[in-house]
Amino acid sequence: MLFITGATGTVGNRVMHYLKLKDAEFKALTRTPEKLLTDRTDRMMIVTGDIKNCSAWSDSLRGVETLFLILLDDAEEILQAARAKGVRNIVFLSSASINRSDAGYNENAIKHKKVEDQIQAYGFQYVFIRAEAFMHNTIYWRDLFRYNKGTIRLPALEAKLASVHEADIAEVISEVVTDFDRFSGQVLTLTGANILSQRNILTEISKQLGQAIKLEEQTIDDFRSYMSKYIAEEYITLRVQDWEYTLKHKLAVTDTVLAILGREPYTFREWIAEHLGDFQ
Numbered sequence: 001m002l003f004i005t006g007a008t009g010t011v012g013n014r015v016m017h018y019l020k021l022k023d024a025e026f027k028a029l030t031r032t033p034e035k036l037l038t039d040r041t042d043r044m045m046i047v048t049g050d051i052k053n054c055s056a057w058s059d060s061l062r063g064v065e066t067l068f069l070i071l072l073d074d075a076e077e078i079l080q081a082a083r084a085k086g087v088r089n090i091v092f093l094s095s096a097s098i099n100r101s102d103a104g105y106n107e108n109a110i111k112h113k114k115v116e117d118q119i120q121a122y123g124f125q126y127v128f129i130r131a132e133a134f135m136h137n138t139i140y141w142r143d144l145f146r147y148n149k150g151t152i153r154l155p156a157l158e159a160k161l162a163s164v165h166e167a168d169i170a171e172v173i174s175e176v177v178t179d180f181d182r183f184s185g186q187v188l189t190l191t192g193a194n195i196l197s198q199r200n201i202l203t204e205i206s207k208q209l210g211q212a213i214k215l216e217e218q219t220i221d222d223f224r225s226y227m228s229k230y231i232a233e234e235y236i237t238l239r240v241q242d243w244e245y246t247l248k249h250k251l252a253v254t255d256t257v258l259a260i261l262g263r264e265p266y267t268f269r270e271w272i273a274e275h276l277g278d279f280q
Contacts, residue, residue: 001063002026002177003087005051006070008035010136011093014170015068015177020044024178027060054078061085066177069093075115079122089125089180091173092116096130096162096189102245108238127176127183131169131190132162132251133242135271138201140231145205145213145279153218156243157199162191162251165266172260191253193265198243201268205279208272 002019006012007028019026020041027045030036036046049057051072058081061067066089067082069075082090095112103109112130119126144152169190176183199215206213220240227236257265 001065003029003047003061003064003067004177005029005068007046008032009070010134010166011170011173012068012070014167015173016044018171018174019178022174022178024174027064029057029060051078054081058085061087065089066091066180068173068177069115069119071112072115073111075118079118079124083122083124087124089127089184090119091127091129091177091180092119093169093173094128094130094187096132096191097242098130099189100245101249102241106241106245107234108241125180125184127180127185128187129169129173129176129190130187132164132192134169135163135165135192135268136275137163138205138271139275139278141202141205142278145209145211148213150212151214151216152202153216153222154198154202155218155220155223155240156247157202157215157217158197158247159243160195160197160246160251161201162195162253163268164190164192164257165271168192168257168261168265172257175260188256188260189254190256191251191265193253193267195251195253196268201272204269205272205276208269208276209279 002024004012004015004026007016007030016028023043025043027047028036029047029049029051031050033046033048047057047060054077061082062085064087067087069090069092092115094116095108097103097106097109098113116128172190202215224236
C-alpha cells in the first residue's frame with residue numbers, strides 16, 4: 001500500500017493521476033477531500049487531514065509500505081508515526097538546491113536537508129527526489145502580464161533556471177513508489193530539458209501571448225519592497241538567493257527523467273502553452 005501526502009498539491013495531484021493509470025492501490029492525504037471525490041477510484045482511499053497534524057490521521061498509516069512525503073518544517077512527528085505504524089520506505093520530494101555550493105546557507109537547501117537527515121536517522125529505506133525549480137513557480141508572474149502597460153520590470157533577468165515540469169516530477173515519483181526496490185537508497189536529481197534565463201522565459205511567454213513587451217532590469221530592493229505586499233519575506237529571500245547563485249555559477253541538466261521515463265523532459269515552451277490562459 002502507498003500513502004501520498006499533499007494529494008491536491010501541484011505535484012501530488014499529478015502523482016495520483018499516474019498511480020491511477022498504473023492501477024496502483026494508494027491512500028491520499030488532503031485537507032480538501034471534496035476536490036478528490038469526482039476522480040475517486042476503488043483503488044484509492046481518501047484520508048482527510050492536515051499533514052502538520054498527523055496525530056489526527058496517523059492510524060491511516062497502518063498497512064502502508066511506502067510513504068510519499070512533501071516538505072515539512074519539522075518531519076519528526078510524522079516520521080515517528082510512520083515508524084510506529086510499520087512504514088518501511090519513504091520517497092521524499094526534496095530540492096536540488098542541496099547539491100549547490102551555497103547549500104550551507106541557502107534556506108531552501110537547509111530545510112530540505114533537515115528532512116533528508118531525519119529520514120535517514122529513523123532508519124527508513126529512502127529515495128530522495130531532488131528537483132530543480134518547478135516550472136509552475138512561474139505562475140507568480142501572471143499579474144505582470146495581465147496588467148503590464150508594455151513594460152515588465154524584474155530583477156536578475158540573466159539569472160538561469162533548469163526548471164522541471166511538475167508532470168515530469170510526478171511521473172518519476174509514480175515510478176519510484178511503485179518500484180521502490182529498484183531505486184532504494186538513491187538520490188535522484190531532476191531538471192528540465194534545458195537551462196534558460198529569466199529573460200528567455202519572459203520572452204517566450206510574451207511571444208505565445210502575441211504581446212510586444214519591453215523587459216527592464218529591476219533592483220533587488222525595489223523587488224523586495226513591491227513583493228512584500230504579496231508574499232512572505234522568506235519566499236522573496238529564496239528567489240533572491242537562487243538568482244545570485246546562478247549569476248555566479250553554471251547549472252547543469254541531468255538525464256534522470258530520460259533514464260527513468262524513457263523520454264526527454266517536457267520543455268518550458270510546452271509548459272507555457274499549457275498555462276497560457278493564466279497569463280492572459
